[in-house]
Amino acid sequence: MGIPRNWRLRNQRYRLVGSQCPQCQNLFFPPRQVCPHCYNSELSEFVFSGKGSVYSFTVLYQTTPKFEFQIPYIVALIDLNEGPRITAQLTDVDAEEVRIGMPVEMVVRKISEENERGLIHYGYKFRPIAFPESE
Amino acid sequence: MRPVAITGVGQTPVREHWDVGLRELAVQAIWAALEDAADPKVEALFVGNMLSGMMASQEHLAVLIADYAGLRGIEAVKVELACASGAAAFRQAVLAVASGAVRTAVAVGVEKLTERSIHATTEGLASAADADYEAAMGISFVALNALLMRRYMHEYGYQKSDFAPFVQLAHENAQANPNALFHFEVGRDQYEKSRMVADPICLLDSSPVADGAAAVVITAEETRAAGPQIPVWVHACEIGTDTIALDNRKDPLWMKGVEVSTRKALQRASLDHSRIRLFELHDAFSIMSALSLESAGFAEQGQAVRLANEGIFQLTGRLPMATAGGLKARGHPVGATGIYQIVEAVLQFQQRAPQPLQLEGVEYAMTQNIGGSGASVVTTILGRNKP
Ligand SMILES: [Zn+2]
Numbered sequence: 001m002g003i004p005r006n007w008r009l010r011n012q013r014y015r016l017v018g019s020q021c022p023q024c025q026n027l028f029f030p031p032r033q034v035c036p037h038c039y040n041s042e043l044s045e046f047v048f049s050g051k052g053s054v055y056s057f058t059v060l061y062q063t064t065p066k067f068e069f070q071i072p073y074i075v076a077l078i079d080l081n082e083g084p085r086i087t088a089q090l091t092d093v094d095a096e097e098v099r100i101g102m103p104v105e106m107v108v109r110k111i112s113e114e115n116e117r118g119l120i121h122y123g124y125k126f127r128p129i130a131f132p133e134s135e
Numbered sequence: 136m137r138p139v140a141i142t143g144v145g146q147t148p149v150r151e152h153w154d155v156g157l158r159e160l161a162v163q164a165i166w167a168a169l170e171d172a173a174d175p176k177v178e179a180l181f182v183g184n185m186l187s188g189m190m191a192s193q194e195h196l197a198v199l200i201a202d203y204a205g206l207r208g209i210e211a212v213k214v215e216l217a218c219a220s221g222a223a224a225f226r227q228a229v230l231a232v233a234s235g236a237v238r239t240a241v242a243v244g245v246e247k248l249t250e251r252s253i254h255a256t257t258e259g260l261a262s263a264a265d266a267d268y269e270a271a272m273g274i275s276f277v278a279l280n281a282l283l284m285r286r287y288m289h290e291y292g293y294q295k296s297d298f299a300p301f302v303q304l305a306h307e308n309a310q311a312n313p314n315a316l317f318h319f320e321v322g323r324d325q326y327e328k329s330r331m332v333a334d335p336i337c338l339l340d341s342s343p344v345a346d347g348a349a350a351v352v353i354t355a356e357e358t359r360a361a362g363p364q365i366p367v368w369v370h371a372c373e374i375g376t377d378t379i380a381l382d383n384r385k386d387p388l389w390m391k392g393v394e395v396s397t398r399k400a401l402q403r404a405s406l407d408h409s410r411i412r413l414f415e416l417h418d419a420f421s422i423m424s425a426l427s428l429e430s431a432g433f434a435e436q437g438q439a440v441r442l443a444n445e446g447i448f449q450l451t452g453r454l455p456m457a458t459a460g461g462l463k464a465r466g467h468p469v470g471a472t473g474i475y476q477i478v479e480a481v482l483q484f485q486q487r488a489p490q491p492l493q494l495e496g497v498e499y500a501m502t503q504n505i506g507g508s509g510a511s512v513v514t515t516i517l518g519r520n521k522p
Contacts, residue, residue, distance in 0.1 A: 001271060009267060030268050056289070056387075058281035059334040060273070064258040067273040075274050077282050077382050085382040087269050095334075100289050111272065121271070 006119060013123035014108055018084065020046040029084040050106030052080040052126070059095045066112045078104060078126055092127040103129045136233040138522045140366035143172025143352035144478040149316040149466035151249045152346040157184075157191055161200045161245040164348035164474075168241060172352040173363060178237035179210040183224030183244035184470035185217055189259040190250045200243065210237070217263035218419065219506030220244065221349070221473025222513035226372045228353045233369075238355055244471035245348040256344050260469070263507040265380040277341055277420070279381050279508045281333035284422035287388055288335065291437035295335050298421040299326040300443040302339050302463060305418060308450065309460025311491040316345050316466030340421045342461075347468035349475040367481045370406070370499065371516040373399035379510045392512035393430035393503070400501070400514040404522070408432055411516070412497045413483060414454055415476040417505035418461040427503060431514075450492065458483065458492050473504030473513060480517050 011017040018029035023040040029048060034041050057076035060067070067073065074090040076098070090098060091109055104126040113120045145167025147160055155163075161182065169175070182197040193199065194213075201211035216223035221244030228242035248256045261270040264279060287293070302321055309315035321339060329337035353369070375395030381387050401407060414433065418424040428439040433454060442448070448456045459465050459479040462472055480500040482488045502515045 005267070012268075056282040056286035058278050058285060058336070059331070060275065060278050061330075061334070062257070062277070062332050063273060063275050064261060064270075065254045068254075070273065073273065075272065075278050075282070077286075077387070087272050087274055087380070087382045089273055100286070123272075 001119070001121060003119065006121060016048040016050055016106060016124060018046050018048055019043040027083050029080065029086055048080050048082055050124070051129070052078045052086070052104055054098065054100055054102045054104060055079045055085060056100060057090065057098050066114070074098060076126065089125045090127065091125040097128070105129050137235065137355050138368060139229055139232045139353055139355055140368050141351050141477070141481050141517070142175070142354050142364060142366050143168040143170070144350070144481050145171060146314055146349040146475060146478050147347055148314045149345045149347040149468055152247065153249065155346070157187060157193060157196065157245055157247050158199055158203045160247065160346060160348040161243050162204045164245070164350040165200070165204045165241055165243050168350035168352050171364060175239045175352060175354060177206055177209060177239050177241050179228065179231050179240040180204070180206055181224040181227045181231070181240065181242045182211070182213045183221035183242065183473060184213055184246055185215055185220045185263070186246065186248070186259045186469065189262065190247060190255065200245070216511050216513070217506035218417070218467070218469045219473060219504045219511045219513050220470035221475070222372070222477070222502070222504035222515060223374070223473070223511070225351065225474060225477060225515065226374060226513060229369050229372050232353050232355050235355070240353050241350055242353065242474060243348060243350040244474035246468035246470040247346040248344040248468060249346055269380055275333065277336055278333040280420040280422055281336040282381065283387060283426065283508070284335050284420070287422060287425065290388065291440070293440050296323065296327050297440050297444060298340065298425070299323045301418060301421040301424045302326055304449050305457040305461040305463035308458055308492055309464030311489045312459040312465060313489065315460040315464055316343055317460065317464040336420060336422070342419045342463050342467035345466040345468050347466060347471045347475065349471050349478045351474060351477055351481070365485050367484045368518045368521050369515070370518045370522050371400035371403035371514070373403060373514055375399065375512045375514070377510050379507060381508045388426060389436070390426050390430035390509040390512070392509050393427055393505070394432070396512040396514040397431040397503070400516050404499070404516045404518070406499060406516065410499050411454070411501045413458060413480060413494060413500040414456050415458065415461070415480055415500070415502040416456050417503055418457055418463050419467055419505070423505065424456070426509070427505070431503065450494065455494060458488065458494065473502070476502040476504060477515060477517070484517065484519055
């Protein structure tokens, strides 16, 4: 991933900035320019809390060169508490401990690196919440 | 729009074709199809291909192939729709002929996935997903399907071994297809012991990457040359789409693109499900077969795996699938796959399928080619009689 792209995505990668449609209140991550429900094109910024739960997960044993150093690693679909679902790696947890429905929270970690002199990409991963607050 | 028919088909064996380049592979299939159709005058060429740019540093592919196929000067366009590129090119050819814009067109699907390392191929295939929000997080194409499979098992209470029949039937059928990549049987225990690629998807759940090309000649009825083969009629070819990212779907286990394109195709052909005698679906992974069958309306949600265990989808069953091995065992040269499916269905109508695989009395067949994790779906209905 080139430098402009890495920089352009910083608000999503570090802060989970998505969008909200003021007309129908639907929330989106990643952010959209047009609301797919009511076609409103004036969406506002919405920052997600980073709390959610695991919808599904997988453990990868084969992958692309950029991620090979992490094998085996876990990728999950996470239902954010506000609604949208997001694809991210799980961290600070063993594969055997992961369960569908497990509460997780966002942290910023190293996602990948290009080579010795290349960019290091940081962004969101999710880790289990030790003692989830009851809501 | 006027009725159009397929009057010639051609395919190369699906292999690791290290000694043959993209252009030669495509030309082999095109020439086989043209010969099959008794050398009609071709006015347009539509090339289905996904990764020529990433795998062979070759874009502008259609013109290269037209030139080397001896078709220099004709309209030639590449169509890219990830793994559904082949059927998408077929649809463009059908539209071109049906509209009256051209009399005869060729659709060829061609892909070479063994040009570089398996890493490069994995990276290439991942580009069918959202590059910024899926692939960039370290997800592979297999992993996307693994996320679906785990959730499906969770929702409907299936065990991993329940998926074995999809794999077994594909491998069984492929043994009689000389063009298939794999010619070995898979036992249930072998499936259960297969190496994990992205848990719960194992190696034997995954269609193999390989090289191949397949082509069809499409003509309007009044200009149909008196070719040697029975024409097979195109009753529908319809595309449905969904969000590109899996996580953006409200219910990822319901493939909206499959639902929409199947419904549109059946409507266009004025048919209901019961008339479809053969379903060449996109069995890139066992879970894809299950979700396709359900979203297309051939099984209730959560029931496709149970039906597979009852033998419904075997050659002797009510709705045979993967009759020539499917993506799973014929092999999945991504941009060529959609045309292979159509070629295999055409051969069934013409009594030219390899003997043990030949079905009797097929009146309508459906083929379905899927791009990405279900983001684009091309559903085709072929028939014995003129629409
Ligand atoms: Zn809205």
